Amino acid sequence: MGAITTGLNVQAIREDFPILKTLVHNKPLVYFDNAASTQKPKIVLDTEYHYYSSQYANIHRGVHYLSQIGTELYEKTRHIVKDFIGANSEREIIFTKGTTNSINLLAYSWSSAFLKPGDEILITGMEHHSNIVPWQLACQRHGATLKVVPLQEDGSINIDEVKNMISEKTRLFSFTYVSNALGTINPVKEMTAIAHQAGAHVLIDAAQAIQHIAINVQELNCDFLAFSGHKIYGPTGTGILYGKEALLDAMPPFEGGGDMIKDVKFEQTSFNELPFKFEAGTPNIAGTIALGTAIEYVEKIGLDNIFAYEEELLKYGTEQLQQINGLTIYGNSIHKSSVLSFLLDGAHPYDVGVILDHLGIAIRTGHHCTQPIMDYFCIPGTCRASIAFYNTKEEIDLLVTGIQRASKMLL
Amino acid sequence: MSINEIQDSIIEDFSMYEDWADKYEFIIELGKELPAMNELYKIEENLIKGCQSRVWLHAHEEEGVLKFQADSDAIITKGIIGLLIKVFSGHTAQEIANTDIYFLKEIGLQEHLSPTRANGLVSMVKQIKNYAIAFNLKS
Numbered sequence: 203m204g205a206i207t208t209g210l211n212v213q214a215i216r217e218d219f220p221i222l223k224t225l226v227h228n229k230p231l232v233y234f235d236n237a238a239s240t241q242k243p244k245i246v247l248d249t250e251y252h253y254y255s256s257q258y259a260n261i262h263r264g265v266h267y268l269s270q271i272g273t274e275l276y277e278k279t280r281h282i283v284k285d286f287i288g289a290n291s292e293r294e295i296i297f298t299k300g301t302t303n304s305i306n307l308l309a310y311s312w313s314s315a316f317l318k319p320g321d322e323i324l325i326t327g328m329e330h331h332s333n334i335v336p337w338q339l340a341c342q343r344h345g346a347t348l349k350v351v352p353l354q355e356d357g358s359i360n361i362d363e364v365k366n367m368i369s370e371k372t373r374l375f376s377f378t379y380v381s382n383a384l385g386t387i388n389p390v391k392e393m394t395a396i397a398h399q400a401g402a403h404v405l406i407d408a409a410q411a412i413q414h415i416a417i418n419v420q421e422l423n424c425d426f427l428a429f430s431g432h433k434i435y436g437p438t439g440t441g442i443l444y445g446k447e448a449l450l451d452a453m454p455p456f457e458g459g460g461d462m463i464k465d466v467k468f469e470q471t472s473f474n475e476l477p478f479k480f481e482a483g484t485p486n487i488a489g490t491i492a493l494g495t496a497i498e499y500v501e502k503i504g505l506d507n508i509f510a511y512e513e514e515l516l517k518y519g520t521e522q523l524q525q526i527n528g529l530t531i532y533g534n535s536i537h538k539s540s541v542l543s544f545l546l547d548g549a550h551p552y553d554v555g556v557i558l559d560h561l562g563i564a565i566r567t568g569h570h571c572t573q574p575i576m577d578y579f580c581i582p583g584t585c586r587a588s589i590a591f592y593n594t595k596e597e598i599d600l601l602v603t604g605i606q607r608a609s610k611m612l613l
Numbered sequence: 614m615s616i617n618e619i620q621d622s623i624i625e626d627f628s629m630y631e632d633w634a635d636k637y638e639f640i641i642e643l644g645k646e647l648p649a650m651n652e653l654y655k656i657e658e659n660l661i662k663g664c665q666s667r668v669w670l671h672a673h674e675e676e677g678v679l680k681f682q683a684d685s686d687a688i689i690t691k692g693i694i695g696l697l698i699k700v701f702s703g704h705t706a707q708e709i710a711n712t713d714i715y716f717l718k719e720i721g722l723q724e725h726l727s728p729t730r731a732n733g734l735v736s737m738v739k740q741i742k743n744y745a746i747a748f749n750l751k752s
Contacts, residue, residue, distance in 0.1 A: 227633070550687035552665045552732060553641075560633050568665045582686065583665060611638055612688060 210503065210511045216592050218243040218499075229562030232597045237382050237410060237541055237588030238566050240435045242496070249495040250437065250488045261487055262461055262478075276487055279494030280477070283442055286497050287427065288418035293447050293476040297490055300441035301409040302332040304428035305376075307443055307480060308405060309336035311453040312374070312426075316403065319345030322371040324364075324402070326388070327353035327578060328381040331571040333407045337376060346373070353578050357384035357533035364396055372402040379411035383570040383586065384533025385516075385541030387415070394424050403449065409433055413590070414512060414539045416505040419444055436496035437489035443480070450476050457482040508591045512540050515589050519598045526605055528613070532584050543570075543584040546605065549612045551585045557608040558585075563601055616708055619700050620716035627720035636721070637689065644692030650684035661736045666690040668733035672744040678703050679748060681741065690732045693717070693725050697734075701741050706752070709745035714738060 216222050221241045224231045233241060253275065259268035261276050280292045289295055298304045317323070323337050327350050334348075341348045351359050351367055368375065375397035379390050394404045405426040408417060412429040419427050426449070431440030445453075455462055455473055459482030464472040473479045500508070519542050523529055528547035546554055555567035568583040569576045576583055587601055614622070630636040654671035661668040666687030673680055681702045685691040700716065701709055717723050726734055 550666060550690075552687040553689045556689050557637065560637070582667075611634070611641060 210507055210591060212511070212592065212594055215503070216594075218245065219592055220244055220247070222592060226562040226564070227560050232561075232563040232600050234587035234589065234593065234597070234601060235564045235566050236413075236590035236593075237433075237570075237586065239432045239438070240413060240590055241592070242437070243435055243499050245499055246436060246492045246496045249492040253488045253491050258488070260484055272487055272491075275491045275494075276485075279490050279497075282494045282497050286501065287442075287444055288420050289444055290420070290447065294444055294450065296443040296445065296450070296477045296480045297485055298428075298441040298443050299439050299486070300430040300432070301407060301428045302336075302430075302441075304441050304443035305332055305405070305407065306336045307456045308426060308428075308445075309340040311456045311480070312403070312449070313340040313344055313346075315453045316373055317341075317344040317346050318373075320371065321346040321373045322349050322369065323347070324349050324351065324367055324372050324375045324397075326351045326359050326377045328357065328359070328384060328386060328572065328575055329376075329378055330382055330407065330409070331573070333376055333378060334574070337374075347371075350574075351377075353575065356535050357381065357386045358535040358537070359388065361389060361392060361396075364393055368396055368400040368402065370400065372397070372400055374403045374405060376405040376407070378407040378409070379417075380408075380414065380539045380541075381533065381572075381575075382410045382541070383572040383575050383584065384535070384543055385538040385588075386533055386535040387411075387537040387539050389537075390424070391422050394422055398423065410539070410541075413500070413508075414505070415509055425449055431489065431493040431496065434493075434496055434500060436493035437486070439486045440489040440493045447476060450480070455479050455482070459483045503591065509539075511591055512589050515593060515595065515598065516540055516542070518595055519587070519589065519601070522598055522602045523605070526602065526609070528609065529605065532579060532581070540589040542587040542589075544587075545581060545584055546609055546612070549609065551583045553612050554585050554605065554608045557611060558601075558604045561600070561604045561607065563604045565601075616700055616704055616712040620714070620719075623696060623699070623716045624719045633721075640692035640696075640722070641688050642692070643695040644685075644688040644690075647684070647691055647695040647698075648682075650682045654682055655684060661733045661740060666732045668694065668737050670737055670740055672741070674706075674748060678705055679709060679745060683737065685733065687732065690725070690734060693722065693734060694737065697738065697741070706745040706748035710742060710749055 219241050257271050259272050261273040280295045283295050284292050337348050349367055351363050354360055380387050390406055397404045403425040406424045408427050408429040413434040425446050427444040429442050432438040462474050462479055462482040464474050530545050532543040551567035558565055566586045655669050659669045659671050666685050668685045670683045681698050683694045683698055685694055717726050
């Protein structure tokens with residue numbers, strides 16, 4: 203077994219994640235369910251604890267000491283996120299509950315401003331349900347049509363097909379950066395340019411990219427980008443919607459309530475400026491503050507280092523899994539990130555998942571909220587092992603031994 | 614044997630397995646041995662959609678008792694189905710409706726009857742009870 207050649211001190215990183223010392227069914231936890239959610243470093247937990255135990259009050263407009271501290275910390279995360287993804291200003295960073303919430307916000311507000319009967323929205327065949335269903339609903343509301351760039355056998359899409367399907371009717375091209383079920387990395391910059399040439403707006407679902415790949419929204423030139431805090435080592439219930447300021451300005455609010463208003467009269471209400479126009483009600487203050495800590499933690503390690511290390515693990519994992527008799531890997535694009543989706547011939551993914559669980563190995567089984575992908579491959583679902591930078595080659599070896607054991611028991 | 618006597622005998626059968634793997638190998642064996650469900654009954658209306666494994670359940674009445682046939686595409690689920698059929702099939706609707714299932718907990722497989730497992734087994738047990746209640750009302 204070759205040593206990892208990249209410069210991450212994984213043993214030190216593992217020390218930062220208390221849960222990795224947990225025993226599951228009396229065996230050391232091997233956590234390969236990172237595409238569903240990532241574990242939290244102690245520094246993120248400490249931030250939340252410290253905020254609740256010594257800094258807590260509701261934020262925005264409070265004149266008292268604690269409220270001001272909380273507001274500063276909360277807004278600091280906006281600044282961190284702005285720098286992290288290379289946005290122009292904090293006004294372009296909307297706090298949401300997660301990627302799904304970000305996309306639904308757009309499906310309501312963007313569609314109200316820009317979608318007309320006869321228009322088209324384009325997505326790809328590898329989207330998560332949360333980048334399908336909100337657009338189906340929006341198309342129903344506005345008399346528009348949803349079109350889908352088909353998937354190819356290797357789990358990628360054909361860029362010529364994108365060019366064919368984009369037309370002057372296309373108002374929005376919404377696609378994932380990285381497929382959660384197959385790991386495919388899409389050529390997002392090229393896809394964005396093609397959409398812009400046709401006059402369409404672009405939303406990138408970065409839920410599976412933000413923790414693996416360095417992103418700069420101005421370099422990509424996307425109009426919108428969405429991601430979740432919990433997939434980048436931050437708390438659940440936090441998320442980001444990035445949008446170009448001019449477009450966000452042109453969109454009506456999503457939810458009404460406190461914080462998003464300038465002036466409320468029974469006759470008419472005027473709305474707060476960006477980003478607050480889209481942030482009604484008391485938000486997840488502690489979670490958002492801790493998300494800032496999580497992003498700083500990731501930045502300290504460096505996404506380029508993370509990408510290089512995870513790529514090496516993925517390559518090793520792919521080679522090892524390919525040696526298992528009767529195992530098929532789904533998603534074989536040349537450009538892939540962190541996901542090993544597979545099936546054992548003659549074994550249902552549920553059964554494989556149950557046996558691996560008893561060996562302390564956490565993977566995800568099922569359709570991964572991407573039923574159209576499973577339909578494309580005519581399978582009920584897959585077993586998915588997904589990698590984070592705290593995983594090791596030794597854990598991949600345990601996974602391989604576990605799959606072999608499952609194979610022996612089941613077949 | 615009454616439903617509870619069958620449950621108790623299953624608990625006794627399982628008491629010899631200390632290791633989880635032996636237990637699961639036995640369950641998998643039961644799954645493989647479960648008589649194939651009549652293809653006529655493997656229809657949409659008999660399908661209980663779990664999130665992950667699919668379960669089909671068919672019930673009919675024969676000489677005053679209820680008989681069940683079931684199947685699943687996942688073998689561990691199918692093995693547990695085999696146990697549930699052994700427990701419930703061939704009893705009166707009244708006994709089925711009035712008896713609680715406790716053997717899965719006793720043999721350490723309760724987790725498979727958790728709604729979060731999404732394997733269709735919770736719905737299957739519920740459906741068996743519903744059939745029993747419906748047959749009770751009919752008679």
